[in-house]
Amino acid sequence: MNDFFFFLLDNLKVFWNYTGFANVEMGHIIMILFGITFIFFAIRYEFEPLLLIPIGFGILIGNVPFDLSANLEIGIYEEGSVLNILYQGVQKGWYPPLIFLGIGAMTDFSALISNPKLILVGAACQFGIFGAYIISLQLGFAPTEAASIGIIGGADGPTAIFLTSKLAPHLLGAVAISAYSYMALIPVLQPPCMRLLTTKKERLIRMKPARMVSQSEKIIFPIAGLLLTAFLVPSGLPLLGMLFFGNLLKESGVTRRLAETARGPMIDVVTILLGLMVGVSTQATTFLTAASVRIFGLGALSFIIATCAGVLFVKFFNLFLKKDNKINPLIGNAGVSAVPGSARMSQIVGLEYDSSNHLLMHAMGPNVAGVIASAVSAGLMLGFLY
Amino acid sequence: MNKLSSYAILFLALFSFTNCSNRISNPPLVINEVLVINEENFVDDYGRRSGWIEIFNNTAKTQDIGGYYLTNDKSDPKKYPIPKGDVLTKIAPHHHVLFWANNKPYQGTFHISFELDPDRENYIALFNESGEKMIDEVTIPNGQLADQSWGYKMDGEKYAQDGTLLLTLLDKVTPSTNNFTLDKNEKVEKFRQNDKFGASMTITSMLVVFGALILLYLVFRTSGKVSSKLKQKKGERLSISKEGVTTSSGPISGEVLTAIFMALHEDQNEIHDFENTTLTFSSVNKNYSPWNSKIYGLRELPRR
Numbered sequence: 001m002n003d004f005f006f007f008l009l010d011n012l013k014v015f016w017n018y019t020g021f022a023n024v025e026m027g028h029i030i031m032i033l034f035g036i037t038f039i040f041f042a043i044r045y046e047f048e049p050l051l052l053i054p055i056g057f058g059i060l061i062g063n064v065p066f067d068l069s070a071n072l073e074i075g076i077y078e079e080g081s082v083l084n085i086l087y088q089g090v091q092k093g094w095y096p097p098l099i100f101l102g103i104g105a106m107t108d109f110s111a112l113i114s115n116p117k118l119i120l121v122g123a124a125c126q127f128g129i130f131g132a133y134i135i136s137l138q139l140g141f142a143p144t145e146a147a148s149i150g151i152i153g154g155a156d157g158p159t160a161i162f163l164t165s166k167l168a169p170h171l172l173g174a175v176a177i178s179a180y181s182y183m184a185l186i187p188v189l190q191p192p193c194m195r196l197l198t199t200k201k202e203r204l205i206r207m208k209p210a211r212m213v214s215q216s217e218k219i220i221f222p223i224a225g226l227l228l229t230a231f232l233v234p235s236g237l238p239l240l241g242m243l244f245f246g247n248l249l250k251e252s253g254v255t256r257r258l259a260e261t262a263r264g265p266m267i268d269v270v271t272i273l274l275g276l277m278v279g280v281s282t283q284a285t286t287f288l289t290a291a292s293v294r295i296f297g298l299g300a301l302s303f304i305i306a307t308c309a310g311v312l313f314v315k316f317f318n319l320f321l322k323k324d325n326k327i328n329p330l331i332g333n334a335g336v337s338a339v340p341g342s343a344r345m346s347q348i349v350g351l352e353y354d355s356s357n358h359l360l361m362h363a364m365g366p367n368v369a370g371v372i373a374s375a376v377s378a379g380l381m382l383g384f385l386y
Numbered sequence: 387m388n389k390l391s392s393y394a395i396l397f398l399a400l401f402s403f404t405n406c407s408n409r410i411s412n413p414p415l416v417i418n419e420v421l422v423i424n425e426e427n428f429v430d431d432y433g434r435r436s437g438w439i440e441i442f443n444n445t446a447k448t449q450d451i452g453g454y455y456l457t458n459d460k461s462d463p464k465k466y467p468i469p470k471g472d473v474l475t476k477i478a479p480h481h482h483v484l485f486w487a488n489n490k491p492y493q494g495t496f497h498i499s500f501e502l503d504p505d506r507e508n509y510i511a512l513f514n515e516s517g518e519k520m521i522d523e524v525t526i527p528n529g530q531l532a533d534q535s536w537g538y539k540m541d542g543e544k545y546a547q548d549g550t551l552l553l554t555l556l557d558k559v560t561p562s563t564n565n566f567t568l569d570k571n572e573k574v575e576k577f578r579q580n581d582k583f584g585a586s587m588t589i590t591s592m593l594v595v596f597g598a599l600i601l602l603y604l605v606f607r608t609s610g611k612v613s614s615k616l617k618q619k620k621g622e623r624l625s626i627s628k629e630g631v632t633t634s635s636g637p638i639s640g641e642v643l644t645a646i647f648m649a650l651h652e653d654q655n656e657i658h659d660f661e662n663t664t665l666t667f668s669s670v671n672k673n674y675s676p677w678n679s680k681i682y683g684l685r686e687l688p689r690r
Contacts, residue, residue: 116606123592123599130591134584143577146584214613217606224605232598369599376598380591385574 023065027284035059035279041184048184048341051157051275055180058279076280087277090172093165095274096158097242102267103158103371104222104246105259107339111364113217114210117317118327118362122369124313125335126377128153128306132298133381139294144168147381149295152179153302154374155186155336159239161278163378166386173282174292178299180278186341189300190333191349193307198329202315203353205328207362215253222247229376235386236379243375303336310335310366327362334363337370410549412542413522415449417510418442418482419537419556419565422502422530428484428561430497436488437502438561439510443477444542450476454521455513456485458500464517466491466498480541484562504530524553535559540566 016022038056042049061083062076076083089095112119133150141149148164148171160179164172182189222244230240249259281287311332318326330350334343346363419440421427429435439456443449452475457465468475472495477483484496491499502508511523522544526536535556538544541564546552556565581587 113606113610116603116610119599119603119606120596123596126592126595127588130584130588134588137582137584143574143581143584143587144571147587211610211614213610214617217609217613220609221606224609225602228601228605229598232594232601372602373595373599376595377591380594381587384587384591385571385577 018067018070020065023067025065025284027288028063028065030288031059031063031282031284034282035063038181038279048180050271051180052184054272054275055177055279058276059282060279061276062280062283076277076283077286083277083280086273087281089270089273090161090176090277090281091165091169093162093238095270095277096162097238098270099158099267099274100239100375101242101246102263102270103339104243104248105250105262106267107247107250107368107371108364109221109247109368110213110218111210111361112368113213113221115362115365118331118365119369119372120317121310121314121327121332121335121366122337122371122373123335124332125306125310125366125370126154126373127309128155128302128304128336129374129377131305131309132302135301136298139298141291142168144385145171147385148175149298150302151175151374151378151381152182152295152299153306153336154370154377155179155183155303155306155338155342156371156374157183158274159337159374159378161274162239163382166382170286171291171295173278173287174289174295175299176278177282177287178296180275181296182299182303183338183341186303186338186345187348189303190307190342190345193304194311194330194333194345194349197308197311197315200353202318202329203350204357205326206354206357207328207331207359208325210361215251218251219248222251225372229372233376233379233383235383236375239375239378240372243371306336307333307342328357328359331359331363331366335366335370335373337367337374339367339371340364342370343367410545412444412544414443414445415451415477415512415521416442416444416538416542416544417512417522417524418541419535419560420502420508420510420524420526421533421535421559421561422508422526423504423532423534425532427533427559430486430488430493432493434488436486439485439487439498439502440482440537440561441477441485441512442482442542443479446479448476448478451483451512452476453515455517456498457511457513458487458502458509460509460511463511463513463520465500469495482541482562482564502526533559535561537565 020028035056035058038052038059041047042052042056066072066074068075068078071078073081074083075081076087078084129150131150132153133146136146136149137143144167148160148168151160151163152175154160157176157179161172161176164175168175225247226240226244230237233240246259246262249255249262309332311329313335314327314329314332318329321327328346328350331343331346334346336342340360343360343363343366347358347360350357350359417439419442420438422437424435424437427435428438441451451468452470452472454468455464455466456468457463459465474483475495486493486497487500487502488497489499489501490497502510505528507528508526509523510526512521513519514521524536530536536553537556538552539554539556540552543552577587
């Protein structure tokens, strides 16, 4: 009877050692609180809920502590575990191109095609990426790490994940969380910069309505877009190829089912997996470092630089444009590729000053140009540093 | 039209920069390193020394050389058939395999049926499964010194950009490992040393990003103008009636407006798929079976 009692006690001790309570550290608690905050903001304020809920819940999953020495093959960093297999899509960078396929299939580039000069605003916003790159270098980050931090300024989560998985995989969690968090915080970060850098007169500029774009032009766009950009920057091929392919599925008019799958169920599935795995990858032991805190700071800075660069570029561009052809600088912020969040911001701020001046369709031009430009920038940095 | 021709010239100029030269490409499988006289060098599994030939997979996919042929005789390309079915003949991307030239093929897959001759130049070639297509060949010059190997400084890089053969006496002998190893990522080191402030990266990248998007801008500006002109011409053609009277200035009928709104509605909802709308009539043959009879599926109400 005594033996049985000791055996039972031993069993309970072993069980206790397996539990999260026995293995919990302060880092886990902090990360769990982070996860709950993400979920709260997503539900309460609807800040990018499609991303923040999977990421937030992923943080909870990733920070449930367990006994690593038990070799249970359940952790994301344990080779062969289910989570590890799902994480391969992030680590090897094949989720982001699939997301780009969906983005291509859901994006209407006609705003860009009808007013192609807005493409250049998308290019100007890439200063955010390289501004943050310069600052990161000065703060002592290696060039590969600085590039991964800089890409946060592209405001494009999949691109940031794709580049970081290649150049600085150890920063993947911090960069991905930072990129998606700031995309959710666009309504907080962008309007002050837009107001600060524009005069009231500029905010009231009315832009000419966009012309109708023919079906042929829409079909030519993905083909010419791919050939021109990918020939110049082949290292961006996985992203650019999928983006333009998705768009051709949409615009060809004969592959409706494929386009619907790409922009519907497929992108949803990949978004779920990508968001969740990014969250899970933020285990306290690997995530809670001083570098992560600096990455968060630099990420915000790169967003701000990108926004300012876009607005200032439009003001500069206006110097060369005829009076009736001027661009409202409030669409300059939309050159970051957070589609359609930043274009929506142009519309909201524009309406504050003129309730009948709708900037949304004009802002979609630089917005989608930003997607192309950030993929090109990522390809360039990959080519230079990988 | 002048603008159009200037764009055409711009594109021609751009494409003239493209590299369409007949650059000799490196083979997918390269005879990467050869050691003819082995006195104090690498030892095989049997504890013996002999000359060896290293083959490098120059591609990004696994290559199985089982069934291929190694030879030192141009007139006999099938001299040593590399056995099929050996898992070790599968060479991972950018990996190597080593063959012992000891004329003892009975000792295993990697012991070939000829030796390297220290007293004359050695021709070595790798042929494909049919023995007809030569994949790579190399000639190691006569007068070899012991324990010195010939090969390519950079693994798999047989030719320089101008087509010069890069075969050379190597500084160090590296059987089954890379001829060139990196301590650091050279590209990153270059940036670390020469671009401390990130200015070079920023300027280059911004120029390329702007360049790429300016190209897109020019293409779509041109295509937009062409499209508008075509539309205009089409419109003009349609608006001229048989009597030569234009109808575009007249009031638009209700039917036309309906058609326009319908088209807009379809466009916005992307209902522009070309569906197969062929209607067919074909009789459906159903063989009778009590299992699919409705009578047996119905419940009879209880009789009072």
